[in-house]
Amino acid sequence: MGQSTDDTWILENLDATRWLGIALVQRLPALSVLLLEGPLGAGKTSVVQGIATALGIREPITSPTYALAQHYPDGNPPLIHLDLYRLEQPSTANELFLQEEEEAQALGALMAVEWPDRLSLNLPEAWRLQLQHRAQGGRIAQFTSPSNDPKNSSTCI
Template identity: 35%
Template sequence: MTETYSTQILKDEAATLHAASILARQLKLGQVIYLHGDLGAGKTTLVRGILHALGHVGKVKSPTYTIVESYPLAIGPCHHFDLYRFQDPEEWEAAGFRDDFNAESICLVEWPEKAGDLLPVADIEIHFDILPEGRVLHISSQQALALEAICQ
């Protein structure tokens, strides 16, 4: 299995949206993507860019209070989870989201650590670090990803 590791510096929101469009072209149904980072790091901005690149037209809101927002896309459904408010991993089990993780959908999960080890293993993990001017994006994957164009 080929692994990909990439570290990119994103100077602004436009760079984050560009990175999202590069990532979106490589996503496939059945994949689980974890997004790690502090509040305000850019996780939802990256998801918005991914969804728009996959054809969603309209607003993309943070699912902080709803926990999940689902988007019917041409490729198939995409579920955007935000587990920030979970206090215990068992809340994940009680919420009944397990069925959303299947071969016919893409799942993007912010704050996956809040579900402990109850979530499916990530196909792609994205970590954000906040800089005084921009963000550092660390991407790791169990598959080969073409990420060279992210910072162009």
């Protein structure tokens, strides 16, 4: 994994993408919400696999597209993984997100949310990871701190 600018990472393969998830856990405060943005196949679920590894979760992590939400209570902290891809109505996505966020708070869990563009909620406290395909292969990842962060700026890991 190579760094090209202060807030952007070049991920050459899926192993590097998973490694980024492992590294992100060290940066995310307790009870964080991480919004994973990017097109199909950009590596969002691979990042969550890395996060799960760092949290000590041993069960396989797959995209919860059909289940919408997966809970991994054995992590330290627990992990709630949402995939909002199939939810076309913002009100439905918002309702699921708010329900799962409440549960995450109660469990002390980290939340990873794929396809957050389905939400119509303003989430200034959320961290963001934008993933894009590169023409040369691999991916570009940009990690951004919450807009309510006192620094209010992009950060790198």
